[in-house]
Amino acid sequence: MAFQQASHLPLDGKVAIVTGGSRGLGAGMAQELAIRGASVIIVYTSERSAGLADNVISKITSLEHKPLATSIRGDLSTVDDPSKVVDSALAWLESNARPKNIHILVNNAGVELVKPLGKITPEDFAKVYDLNVRGALLITQAVLPYLPAGGRIINISSVGGRAGFKELGLYCSSKAALEGLTRCWAAELGKNGTTVNAVNPGPVQSDMLDNIPKYIIDAQKAATPIENRVGTVEEIAMIVCWLAGEDSKWVTGQTISASGGWAMY
Template sequence: MEKDDTMQRLHGKTALVTGSGRGIGRAIALRLAAEGARVGIHYAADETAAAKTLAAVEEAGGSGFTLRTELGVPGDADALWAAFDEHADGLDILVNNAGVAAPGTIDQVTEDDYDRVFAVNAKAPFFIVQKGLSRLRDGGRIVNISSGVTKVAFPGMTAYAATKGALEVLTLTLAQTLGSRGITVNAVSPGTIETDIHPWMADAGAKAAAAAFSVFNRVGQPEDVADVVAFLASSDGRWVTGQNIDVSGGSGLGI
């Protein structure tokens, strides 16, 4: 991340990115900070990773703070906002990025798997928004990170895909509900992204197979997603709401 004073579109804004210690969330936090936002870096367990994200933000001339709360447990939204309130008195940009996977076909997913993935991926964002509305300023932005798995049948991720479908419908409903306050609400759906949560990409053959889904014949990078989120978070995205932006490099266009 390089600070560019000519592109400080988010100067004076406060952002919160859930699950931003690593991967896509980390890239989003860095990108928003590069635009001038003060960024809340949320994490559930990996304090070291979150500290590294904050250090990267500050080394590039940005500012932020970290907050640790577990999602998917009773009272998670209240705990998150209590931690946030210790650092800021209002919010302009909320990015619901945190999520967990639950691989498995319909016959393989257990009730515990199902409850966990829905608690983190669907229930937590719902109540984070609900309890955050008093903090979110008029004209603010909500961006929900969905997934390309909602575009086609993906039997190996049945429960996970269902949570992202729920998040996309929530996005549409919130856009209509919050429009009177000038708040835009959009979803961003990445394809396969190269992060440390995908160790299988160390296998050249597996990575090549994933790359082949994109018309550009490569896997995505976290920055590919972060740049789109930054657009939606800025004034440039003021006339875009209720949308699900595909950020998959044209994956599956020939299917």
């Protein structure tokens, strides 16, 4: 049995799309993928995020090995924009004389909603599920024709997908749905070596953490075996990059708890 020598650019030649890539976890994942050699396309939603997206791209393109990177604006909660985002990504690859291959898709874009059961409206349901679940499904469908053998789909779920938190029913259930899609897609797509996995972060120091009730975060920190703290963006990004690379090629249909041991699966 021969073991391959590790490369300092293990994702060289790969192209990755990271949704919700202008800030927080998405920005960290995009940068770490680029550090490992991937060309990166980040997707952001609102005009106010354009500057943040530009900042991420600037950090990536300033790396010593000069990876390619771009940002694309698109609202993945709509029916049409997921395919438009992929079309724009393909046009960008063509303009850089690159094959129309997307090797890695990180479905990170998501939205939270803190609201008690009795006050949830159909509009609230649509706001959460249209992005967290349908958006991930539609952009994955759009990527599929351009996903070569050995592709990687990584869904960013949450420990909330397997926990019960008051007033977070829509968010937690949407993340459970994403886990279910992960397992089914892994069963469908594995014939050519494509893997599909989910990562379930616990609380991570990022913008989204500010939207979670403080008592939930404090309780999670107290129950986290590793140092009684929240995680960092870098710690989650490294797990995602492992799943994006060759070292994880025998892992599919799995949900990895990235929570410092708060959730043990």
